[in-house]
Amino acid sequence: MAEKRQRARASTFRAARGAILALAGLCLYPSSAARADDETNPAEQSVARKDRGEQLQSEHTASTDKLDDTSTKHASLQIATYADNDHTTVFTPSIAGSIENVTQGASIQGRYIVDVVSAASADVISTASRRWTEVRQAGSIEAAYKPKTFGISLAGSVSSEPDYFSYGIGSEMSLDLDEKNTTLQAGFGYGHDTVGRCGAENSPANTGPSCTSFSVFSRTINRTSFNAGLTQIIGKTTIGSLVLDVGLENGDQSKPYRYVPMFSADVAPQVPLGASIPYVTANRLPERPLEQLPLVKRRMSLTGRLAHRLEGSTLRFEERVYGDTWALFASTTDLKWVFDIGQRVAFWPHARFHGQSAVSFWKRAYVSGSAPGWDLPVFRTGDRELGPLYTITGGGGLYFYLGGGADMQKMRLTIQGDGAYTGFLDDLYLTQRTSFVGSISFEAEL
Amino acid sequence: MIKLTFAAALFALSAAACTHVAPYERGKLAHPTMTDGQLDGPAAEHVYAVHEGATGGGSVAESGCGCN
Numbered sequence: 001m002a003e004k005r006q007r008a009r010a011s012t013f014r015a016a017r018g019a020i021l022a023l024a025g026l027c028l029y030p031s032s033a034a035r036a037d038d039e040t041n042p043a044e045q046s047v048a049r050k051d052r053g054e055q056l057q058s059e060h061t062a063s064t065d066k067l068d069d070t071s072t073k074h075a076s077l078q079i080a081t082y083a084d085n086d087h088t089t090v091f092t093p094s095i096a097g098s099i100e101n102v103t104q105g106a107s108i109q110g111r112y113i114v115d116v117v118s119a120a121s122a123d124v125i126s127t128a129s130r131r132w133t134e135v136r137q138a139g140s141i142e143a144a145y146k147p148k149t150f151g152i153s154l155a156g157s158v159s160s161e162p163d164y165f166s167y168g169i170g171s172e173m174s175l176d177l178d179e180k181n182t183t184l185q186a187g188f189g190y191g192h193d194t195v196g197r198c199g200a201e202n203s204p205a206n207t208g209p210s211c212t213s214f215s216v217f218s219r220t221i222n223r224t225s226f227n228a229g230l231t232q233i234i235g236k237t238t239i240g241s242l243v244l245d246v247g248l249e250n251g252d253q254s255k256p257y258r259y260v261p262m263f264s265a266d267v268a269p270q271v272p273l274g275a276s277i278p279y280v281t282a283n284r285l286p287e288r289p290l291e292q293l294p295l296v297k298r299r300m301s302l303t304g305r306l307a308h309r310l311e312g313s314t315l316r317f318e319e320r321v322y323g324d325t326w327a328l329f330a331s332t333t334d335l336k337w338v339f340d341i342g343q344r345v346a347f348w349p350h351a352r353f354h355g356q357s358a359v360s361f362w363k364r365a366y367v368s369g370s371a372p373g374w375d376l377p378v379f380r381t382g383d384r385e386l387g388p389l390y391t392i393t394g395g396g397g398l399y400f401y402l403g404g405g406a407d408m409q410k411m412r413l414t415i416q417g418d419g420a421y422t423g424f425l426d427d428l429y430l431t432q433r434t435s436f437v438g439s440i441s442f443e444a445e446l
Numbered sequence: 447m448i449k450l451t452f453a454a455a456l457f458a459l460s461a462a463a464c465t466h467v468a469p470y471e472r473g474k475l476a477h478p479t480m481t482d483g484q485l486d487g488p489a490a491e492h493v494y495a496v497h498e499g500a501t502g503g504g505s506v507a508e509s510g511c512g513c514n
Contacts, residue, residue, distance in 0.1 A: 078487045080488075080489030081489075082493055090489075092489040092492070094487075094489070111488065113488055113489075115492070178466065179466075179468065181466055181467060233464065233465075235464070235467065236465070236471050236472070239475055239480065245501075300502075301502030303502060307479075309474040309475070309479075309480055316485075320500065336485060338479040340479075354497075354500070356499050356500060386499055389499075391497060397485060409478070416485070416487070416490070418490065420497070422497065435493075437489060437490055437493050439489050439490065441487055
């Protein structure tokens with residue numbers, strides 16, 4: 001096992017080194033590409049003039065100490081929906097707003113989001129439960145100040161469900177170097193989750209229908225995260241970034257509703273992939289314990305992003321490699337190609353691939369002993385997102401600038417939709433899931 | 447430690463190899479499709495967070511998975 005983990009760690013390091021080498025290679029490429037691509041279109045020249053104009057205005061303001069109100073205010077509304085073939089639907093409206101003062105380098109932004117979740121998935125039905133509906137509300141606010149080359153931001157967020165409450169705070173610093181050709185960033189985040197339980201029989205209804213009060217039953221999870229990154233202008237048409245995230249999670253993340261079926265040593269090897277609820281019910285042992293996950297997790301990911309402007313389109317690429325101390329290793333690749341259609345419209349096809357290995361304690365069919373001791377496995381889970389899986393996502397989006405004349409970019413309507421196919425490679429109940437997420441959003445500069 | 451030092455040195459070298467681009471040459475870099483942090487909205491980001499057993503690369507502040 002130790003050797004296997006060592007090999008996996010070495011593999012993650014090789015992937016990280018590969019990403020860095022790729023960025024280094026790209027740095028050598030774009031100087032010629034940039035020269036060949038020097039003829040910018042009128043819209044981009046306008047953006048360049050605006051960019052330079054803002055810089056000159058900033059210098060002028062700094063020298064004369066004038067405090068003109070140059071702030072811009074943005075507001076946006078998004079309505080999104082999610083549905084899958086495992087009988088889960090989510091309806092998600094959200095609003096957001098921001099005030100930015102480019103010349104003074106200050107900004108503040110906030111978002112409020114609501115999730116209305118309705119589920120009757122195989123996991124729910126397998127516990128003889130009925131469809132449930134739940135509402136989650138979340139809000140976040142972030143303030144940033146970057147008068148010159150050094151900036152700092154502070155962020156806070158809160159999320160609440162009848163059986164789950166969490167809050168988080170974070171701070172990030174950034175430093176521009178070499179006339180903003182290079183930007184370094186470092187951040188810190190802390191999150192605290194309180195996990196409760198609803199739906200228990202004879203439970204007090206202090207926090208909602210049949211929810212147990214947090215003072216009677218709750219678990220806490222503490223999450224601490226650090227990140228460090230670098231954004232680099234690679235040429236006149238290319239920009240890239242690398243971000244390293246490290247996370248420390250302490251607490252019991254086991255779901256208080258998730259029961260894990262146990263099998264005898266004779267039956268377990270025979271349990272087929274995607275075994276149905278009747279099959280599991282007929283063949284499992286009477287004992288069915290709750291999920292139990294390790295109480296500590298350390299995770300690390302390295303994310304690289306690259307955006308390259310072509311003639312009339314933009315290619316955006318993102319790759320993330322991930323590993324944690326539960327031995328889950330994953331790779332996520334995301335690609336968007338955004339095409340301009342005139343000055344008002346752009347559309348993009350989108351493709352994403354995610355693949356991951358299972359955690360070290362993953363079993364399709366867990367084995368336990370017999371009564372009265374049962375001799376249960378210490379760690380056990382039925383969480384599909386901890387098992388081996390892959391997801392292929394395909395879709396696209398479209399945006400329209402709706403403003404008039406020179407102010408056309410002051411209003412934007414965006415429509416996007418993605419379909420995803422997930423293959424579960426070693427699971428009970430399900431072997432695949434197809435899902436769709438779509439959204440429509442409207443943004444305006446006030 | 448040696449590996450980390452090697453990676454950091456390689457990254458610094460890669461940055462040094464990049465072309466210096468003056469502010470007035472950044473018309474294409476300032477295009478909205480280059481500067482928008484995320485074309486995906488918050489809902490799509492949340493779906494990824496719930497469906498994938500991996501995380502990272504996003505915002506520093508995190509709060510609640512909404513998947514309990």
